[in-house]
Amino acid sequence: MDLIHRPRRLRRTDAVRRLCRETRVSPDSLIYPIFFDETLHGIRPISSLPGQYHYGLDAVHQAVDDCLEHGVKHCILFGLPAGKDACGSSAYDENGVIQKAVRAIKASYPDFNVITDVCLCEYTDHGHCGILHGHEVDNDDTLEVLAKTALSHAAAGADMVAPSDMMDGHTAAIRSTLDRSGFSRTAIMAYSAKYASAFYGPFRTAAGSSPSFGNRKGYQMDPHNRREALRECALDIEEGADIIMVKPALSYLDIIRKCADSFDYPLCAYSVSGEYAMIKSAAASGLLDEHRTMCETALSVFRAGADMLITYYAKELAGAMRAGEIG
Ligand code: PBG
Numbered sequence: 001m002d003l004i005h006r007p008r009r010l011r012r013t014d015a016v017r018r019l020c021r022e023t024r025v026s027p028d029s030l031i032y033p034i035f036f037d038e039t040l041h042g043i044r045p046i047s048s049l050p051g052q053y054h055y056g057l058d059a060v061h062q063a064v065d066d067c068l069e070h071g072v073k074h075c076i077l078f079g080l081p082a083g084k085d086a087c088g089s090s091a092y093d094e095n096g097v098i099q100k101a102v103r104a105i106k107a108s109y110p111d112f113n114v115i116t117d118v119c120l121c122e123y124t125d126h127g128h129c130g131i132l133h134g135h136e137v138d139n140d141d142t143l144e145v146l147a148k149t150a151l152s153h154a155a156a157g158a159d160m161v162a163p164s165d166m167m168d169g170h171t172a173a174i175r176s177t178l179d180r181s182g183f184s185r186t187a188i189m190a191y192s193a194k195y196a197s198a199f200y201g202p203f204r205t206a207a208g209s210s211p212s213f214g215n216r217k218g219y220q221m222d223p224h225n226r227r228e229a230l231r232e233c234a235l236d237i238e239e240g241a242d243i244i245m246v247k248p249a250l251s252y253l254d255i256i257r258k259c260a261d262s263f264d265y266p267l268c269a270y271s272v273s274g275e276y277a278m279i280k281s282a283a284a285s286g287l288l289d290e291h292r293t294m295c296e297t298a299l300s301v302f303r304a305g306a307d308m309l310i311t312y313y314a315k316e317l318a319g320a321m322r323a324g325e326i327g
Pocket residue numbers: 117119121129164165199200201202203204209216271272273274
């Protein structure tokens with residue numbers, strides 16, 4: 001056969017396949033979500049996220065050591081507070097669950113990168129991401145509380161704060177509050193294009209953050225939209241975001257690619273709870289090979305253009321990268 005082009009030549013051996021890889025990934029780009037529960041002692045499995053745990057504040061070392069042993073150097077923290085009220089005041093309590101967790105982590109592991117999720121839904125008794133006026137989340141009143149919360153995380157020693165509330169102007173409000181208070185070095189990872197997604201279900205069960213009425217469509221993005229994601233990213237960048245984010249990941253690979261091509265800023269993708277739970281449950285019923293599916297889906301997010309990935313599989317992925325299964 002007289003074929004000029006034989007693409008299979010570059011697929012013949014493992015060495016050549018590795019040489020020609022277009023996507024390179026490393027454990028340096030993985031961020032692991034950790035849930036701290038103020039009322040818990042030790043650790044407790046999360047029923048909606050098989051293989052994940054709630055950690056008590058006395059289990060900080062267990063949580064971080066496990067990351068470091070797997071080669072994961074970044075975490076994002078979520079809190080389950082002992083008490084909730086209408087305005088989420090436990091979110092900015094200097095002795096709140098996240099503030100205590102950050103101080104404890106930073107005291108023992110100064111080089112472990114600590115990102116904190118900044119939102120009110122875990123701290124409000126109604127489960128919405130902000131301050132209610134009637135049945136609507138008031139944007140500007142919420143900004144004040146978010147800024148206070150971010151400041152309390154920075155004061156506790158967080159390296160980065162990550163506002164996930166989808167209020168307009170959140171990045172500007174947080175940036176100016178941090179700068180005025182002497183925290184100009186604290187970075188902002190903005191959840192810029194965060195969609196109103198069904199894939200957050202297992203997280204809300206885990207974090208006790210489901211809205212008690214209605215839904216989040218009045219602030220999170222409509223899944224029909226692509227151009228709007230660009231506007232949201234542009235706004236966060238103008239307002240001072242250091243890193244932008246697209247969330248969820250797997251159903252939004254087109255958005256990730258578009259944002260990667262459009263902005264010269266580090267781009268994070270969040271492979272959310274439902275994405276993890278889908279693989280877990282398909283694997284548990286024997287339908288999919290969990291390890292290979294985990295690797296392939298994570299690769300797809302990096303191939304789409306993400307620079308970094310928040311994932312419940314961070315530890316296993318770091319292992320797969322070190323073993324050379326992906327990399
Ligand atoms: C807080 C927040 C949510 C997630 C991250 N931060 C839940 C939500 O918006 O309802 C979801 C993460 C996941 O599903 O893994 N607002």
